[in-house]
Amino acid sequence: MARSMEPLVVGRVIGDVVDMFTPATEMTVHYGTKQVANGCEIKPSASADKPSVQIHAPPPASSNLYTLVMVDPDAPSPSEPRYREWLHWIVVDIPEGSDATKELVAYMGPQPPTGIHRYVFALFNQKGKVMAGCRPPDARSNFSTRRFAADNGLQPPVAAVYFNSQKEVAVRKR
Numbered sequence: 431m432a433r434s435m436e437p438l439v440v441g442r443v444i445g446d447v448v449d450m451f452t453p454a455t456e457m458t459v460h461y462g463t464k465q466v467a468n469g470c471e472i473k474p475s476a477s478a479d480k481p482s483v484q485i486h487a488p489p490p491a492s493s494n495l496y497t498l499v500m501v502d503p504d505a506p507s508p509s510e511p512r513y514r515e516w517l518h519w520i521v522v523d524i525p526e527g528s529d530a531t532k533e534l535v536a537y538m539g540p541q542p543p544t545g546i547h548r549y550v551f552a553l554f555n556q557k558g559k560v561m562a563g564c565r566p567p568d569a570r571s572n573f574s575t576r577r578f579a580a581d582n583g584l585q586p587p588v589a590a591v592y593f594n595s596q597k598e599v600a601v602r603k604r
Contacts, residue, residue, distance in 0.1 A: 438468060474540045495558065497521070503550065535567070
Protein backbone atom coordinates (compact mmCIF):
# COMPACT_ATOMS: atom_id res chain seq x y z
CA MET A 431 0.00 0.00 0.00
CA ALA A 432 2.87 2.41 0.69
CA ARG A 433 3.69 2.54 -3.01
CA SER A 434 0.21 3.88 -3.81
CA MET A 435 1.10 6.99 -1.79
CA GLU A 436 3.84 8.07 -4.21
CA PRO A 437 1.49 9.74 -6.75
CA LEU A 438 -0.14 11.70 -3.90
CA VAL A 439 3.27 12.90 -2.73
CA VAL A 440 4.52 13.73 -6.24
CA GLY A 441 1.22 15.49 -7.04
CA ARG A 442 1.55 17.48 -3.79
CA VAL A 443 -1.82 16.27 -2.50
CA ILE A 444 0.14 15.19 0.57
CA GLY A 445 1.18 18.55 1.94
CA ASP A 446 -1.25 20.85 0.12
CA VAL A 447 -4.48 19.09 1.19
CA VAL A 448 -3.78 16.30 3.68
CA ASP A 449 -0.90 15.06 5.78
CA MET A 450 0.82 11.74 5.23
CA PHE A 451 -1.49 8.82 6.07
CA THR A 452 -1.66 5.06 5.77
CA PRO A 453 -4.23 3.87 3.19
CA ALA A 454 -6.67 1.49 4.88
CA THR A 455 -9.62 1.42 2.48
CA GLU A 456 -10.10 0.94 -1.25
CA MET A 457 -12.08 3.73 -2.94
CA THR A 458 -13.05 3.98 -6.59
CA VAL A 459 -14.40 7.13 -8.22
CA HIS A 460 -16.01 7.03 -11.68
CA TYR A 461 -17.28 9.75 -13.98
CA GLY A 462 -19.42 7.62 -16.28
CA THR A 463 -17.12 4.83 -17.44
CA LYS A 464 -13.90 6.76 -16.66
CA GLN A 465 -12.25 5.76 -13.40
CA VAL A 466 -10.30 8.46 -11.59
CA ALA A 467 -6.64 7.50 -11.23
CA ASN A 468 -4.01 9.68 -9.58
CA GLY A 469 -2.89 12.36 -12.02
CA CYS A 470 -5.20 11.37 -14.87
CA GLU A 471 -6.84 14.13 -16.91
CA ILE A 472 -10.61 14.53 -16.98
CA LYS A 473 -12.27 17.35 -18.89
CA PRO A 474 -14.67 19.66 -17.02
CA SER A 475 -17.48 18.61 -19.36
CA ALA A 476 -16.89 14.95 -18.44
CA SER A 477 -16.95 15.75 -14.72
CA ALA A 478 -19.88 18.19 -14.66
CA ASP A 479 -22.17 15.63 -12.98
CA LYS A 480 -21.29 14.11 -9.62
CA PRO A 481 -19.29 10.91 -9.82
CA SER A 482 -20.09 7.45 -8.55
CA VAL A 483 -18.00 6.61 -5.48
CA GLN A 484 -17.60 3.09 -4.13
CA ILE A 485 -15.84 2.15 -0.88
CA HIS A 486 -14.46 -1.32 -0.29
CA ALA A 487 -13.05 -1.73 3.19
CA PRO A 488 -11.33 -4.88 4.41
CA PRO A 489 -13.33 -6.96 6.95
CA PRO A 490 -14.48 -6.41 9.67
CA ALA A 491 -15.00 -2.77 8.64
CA SER A 492 -18.22 -3.44 6.72
CA SER A 493 -20.31 -1.50 9.27
CA ASN A 494 -18.10 1.60 9.04
CA LEU A 495 -19.38 4.94 7.79
CA TYR A 496 -17.25 7.36 5.79
CA THR A 497 -17.03 11.05 4.92
CA LEU A 498 -15.82 12.16 1.47
CA VAL A 499 -14.41 15.61 0.76
CA MET A 500 -13.61 16.90 -2.75
CA VAL A 501 -11.50 20.05 -3.13
CA ASP A 502 -9.49 22.04 -5.67
CA PRO A 503 -6.27 23.23 -3.99
CA ASP A 504 -5.34 25.30 -7.06
CA ALA A 505 -8.10 27.95 -7.09
CA PRO A 506 -8.21 30.30 -8.86
CA SER A 507 -4.90 29.36 -10.53
CA PRO A 508 -2.10 26.93 -9.69
CA SER A 509 0.43 29.78 -9.64
CA GLU A 510 -1.71 31.88 -7.28
CA PRO A 511 -3.98 29.60 -5.21
CA ARG A 512 -5.38 32.33 -2.96
CA TYR A 513 -8.72 30.50 -2.53
CA ARG A 514 -6.99 27.26 -1.54
CA GLU A 515 -8.86 25.03 -1.00
CA TRP A 516 -12.02 25.45 -3.09
CA LEU A 517 -14.67 23.06 -1.78
CA HIS A 518 -16.50 21.03 -4.43
CA TRP A 519 -18.34 18.37 -2.45
CA ILE A 520 -18.86 16.84 1.01
CA VAL A 521 -20.73 13.57 1.47
CA VAL A 522 -21.25 12.05 4.93
CA ASP A 523 -22.48 8.79 6.43
CA ILE A 524 -21.42 6.67 3.43
CA PRO A 525 -21.80 2.97 4.27
CA GLU A 526 -19.05 0.65 3.04
CA GLY A 527 -20.01 -0.86 -0.30
CA SER A 528 -22.61 1.83 -1.05
CA ASP A 529 -22.55 4.93 -3.19
CA ALA A 530 -22.07 8.45 -1.80
CA THR A 531 -25.55 9.98 -1.55
CA LYS A 532 -25.94 11.99 1.69
CA GLU A 533 -24.58 15.38 0.63
CA LEU A 534 -23.60 17.92 3.26
CA VAL A 535 -22.40 20.26 0.49
CA ALA A 536 -23.88 19.78 -2.99
CA TYR A 537 -21.58 18.69 -5.80
CA MET A 538 -20.00 21.41 -7.93
CA GLY A 539 -18.19 20.21 -11.04
CA PRO A 540 -14.72 21.46 -11.97
CA GLN A 541 -14.57 24.85 -13.69
CA PRO A 542 -10.86 25.68 -13.82
CA PRO A 543 -10.44 29.24 -15.15
CA THR A 544 -6.74 28.94 -16.00
CA GLY A 545 -3.96 26.39 -15.70
CA ILE A 546 -4.10 22.73 -14.74
CA HIS A 547 -6.02 22.16 -11.50
CA ARG A 548 -5.93 19.15 -9.19
CA TYR A 549 -9.26 17.82 -7.90
CA VAL A 550 -8.76 15.77 -4.74
CA PHE A 551 -11.09 13.22 -3.16
CA ALA A 552 -10.16 12.50 0.48
CA LEU A 553 -12.00 9.74 2.35
CA PHE A 554 -12.27 9.66 6.15
CA ASN A 555 -13.51 6.92 8.46
CA GLN A 556 -16.26 8.19 10.78
CA LYS A 557 -16.81 7.07 14.34
CA GLY A 558 -20.46 6.05 13.98
CA LYS A 559 -22.95 8.66 12.77
CA VAL A 560 -20.80 11.48 14.14
CA MET A 561 -21.60 13.60 11.12
CA ALA A 562 -25.30 13.90 11.96
CA GLY A 563 -24.76 17.26 13.71
CA CYS A 564 -22.14 18.51 11.27
CA ARG A 565 -22.83 21.89 9.69
CA PRO A 566 -21.73 22.81 6.17
CA PRO A 567 -19.02 25.47 5.89
CA ASP A 568 -20.06 29.08 5.30
CA ALA A 569 -18.22 29.36 1.97
CA ARG A 570 -16.57 27.15 -0.64
CA SER A 571 -13.43 29.29 -0.88
CA ASN A 572 -10.57 28.98 1.63
CA PHE A 573 -11.90 25.65 2.88
CA SER A 574 -9.46 23.44 4.80
CA THR A 575 -9.81 19.67 4.58
CA ARG A 576 -7.51 19.31 7.61
CA ARG A 577 -9.54 21.77 9.71
CA PHE A 578 -12.86 20.18 8.66
CA ALA A 579 -11.54 16.74 9.67
CA ALA A 580 -10.23 18.02 13.01
CA ASP A 581 -13.42 19.99 13.80
CA ASN A 582 -15.54 16.90 13.17
CA GLY A 583 -13.45 14.30 15.00
CA LEU A 584 -12.25 12.57 11.83
CA GLN A 585 -8.93 10.73 11.88
CA PRO A 586 -6.37 11.01 9.04
CA PRO A 587 -7.74 9.94 5.64
CA VAL A 588 -8.07 6.25 4.84
CA ALA A 589 -7.95 6.82 1.06
CA ALA A 590 -7.38 9.61 -1.44
CA VAL A 591 -7.27 10.03 -5.20
CA TYR A 592 -6.98 13.03 -7.49
CA PHE A 593 -7.32 14.01 -11.13
CA ASN A 594 -6.21 16.97 -13.20
CA SER A 595 -8.44 19.22 -15.26
CA GLN A 596 -8.07 22.38 -17.29
CA LYS A 597 -10.35 24.77 -19.11
CA GLU A 598 -11.63 23.33 -22.35
CA VAL A 599 -11.01 25.23 -25.55
CA ALA A 600 -14.24 26.63 -26.95
CA VAL A 601 -15.12 25.48 -30.43
CA ARG A 602 -15.81 28.42 -32.72
CA LYS A 603 -18.77 28.12 -35.04
CA ARG A 604 -18.65 29.91 -38.36
